[in-house]
Amino acid sequence: MSHALFINDVASTETAERTFVEVAEVWVPEGDRLVWSSGNYGALEAFQSASEKQSFAKGEGLPGKAWSETRPVVLKGFDGSYFLRTDAARAAGLTSAVAVPIFAGAKLKAVLVVLCADDEVRTGAIEVWSEENGLLMLDDGYYGAAKQFEWVSKHTHFPRGQGLPGGVWAASAPMLMRDLGAGYRFIRAESAGQAGLTTGLGLPIAVPGGKTFVMTLLSARGTPIARRFELWKARGAGPDGAKDALLTDGICQRDGPLWDDEKEKTVDAWQGPIGQVLGSGIPLVKHDTAAPSAGYPAMVALPLYRDTAVSHVVAWYY
Structure with missing residues (x-):
């Protein structure tokens, strides 16, 4: 039986040229370093070329930081940070990134990195929720132009079983929610509707030590994360x-x-x-x-x- 939730079954027929995520890439361990495995860079060929030649030690760069800290990491700005491809990212118009480590027990299998570009139009959310004192609290997130929704999210918490993050936590399974702005099951429905957010995907992120992390990807109609x-x-x-x-x-x-x-x-x-x-x-x-x-x-x-x-x-x- 599916753990996913649907608010209704009406499919959107809208299409969009822009997407919320510009780049997605996978890094895998090879010896004591992470090396490039696969990726989609669209038209950003120079950034792709720079990335395919790169590798990361544990704790080095964004993929290495997710590896060493055994947790998802959100980086909202590259200048002056530990991000190693800052010049290439700036030239490509990329401004922020999220790294998600994939562990099988204590063994790192890979790190998924997604990179985004800021402007006044791109709206969506990539959130990381972590458990503190029996509640899921926002650890960090990237929201693009959805500033009001970001503020609401920072002031929201979820007990087990409530909302999309809490539902994923309770089920220990991925979940989908549809029509976020109208759904009574989505706790932040009003602000989601104002931001144009329509579809939510929640993922349990397993890490060594058993700490609870849930990642949510919230897709908007105009600049979707996915179709x-x-x-x-x-x-x-x-x-x-x-x-x-x-x-x-x-x-x-x-x-x-x-x-x-x-x-x-x-x-x-x-x-x-x-x-x-x-x-x-x-x-x-x-x-x-x-x-x-x-x-x-x-x-x-x-x-x-x-x-x-x-x-x-x-x-x-x-």
């Missing part, structure tokens, strides 16, 4: 990993709701991009205009772990 979201639940876990994954929920601007209780949709390990992530346990960023995934040129597929096994694969397309 399609999918949640896959791993099944048949064994010594060689999960056998397959079941699509438990999904929404798409073009196709509407993606799940069908009467007709299961599954993917085998190593079958296509989702199966590759399921089999390898490594995030994947794919960009291919000649062979688009689900009709979209770019996608991010992220494994979520429970202890040392992949429990879910979450994908978003844009």
Whole structure:
């Protein structure tokens, strides 16, 4: 049974040229350093070239900091910071980034980094919530032009089971929410509606030591984080990993709701991009205009772990 929530089933038909996230990239450990694995840079070829040549020691740069601190890290400005590609990022118009470490138990599998560009139009949210004294509090977040929503978020907390972050915490599973501005289940609905936020994806981020982190990606109609979201639940876990994954929920601007209780949709390990992530346990960023995934040129597929096994694969397309 899906843990995702839908407020309604009406798919948006709007499209947008701009997206909230400009760059997505994956870094994987090789020896004592993180090296480039995959990424989508759009037209930012110079930044891509600089990134593919880069590597990070533990504690070095943004990916290395997420590794050493074993937690998601939000960096809202590069100048004067520990970010190592500041000049290339400035030339590309990039202004902020979020790094998410992916751990299988105590072992680092990868670090996902997303980078954004500030302007007066781009609206959305990438939030990191952490548990303090039995409540989820905002650890940090990036909101683009959604300043009022940012203020509300800083003054909001969630008990287990309440709102999108609290629901993810209680279920220990990813969740989707739709129509954030009108949904009674989304605690910040009024300010979300004013900011144009429509779709929310919540992810439990497992880290060594058991501290609770939940990451939320809140997508706006005008500058969406993605145009399609999918949640896959791993099944048949064994010594060689999960056998397959079941699509438990999904929404798409073009196709509407993606799940069908009467007709299961599954993917085998190593079958296509989702199966590759399921089999390898490594995030994947794919960009291919000649062979688009689900009709979209770019996608991010992220494994979520429970202890040392992949429990879910979450994908978003844009």
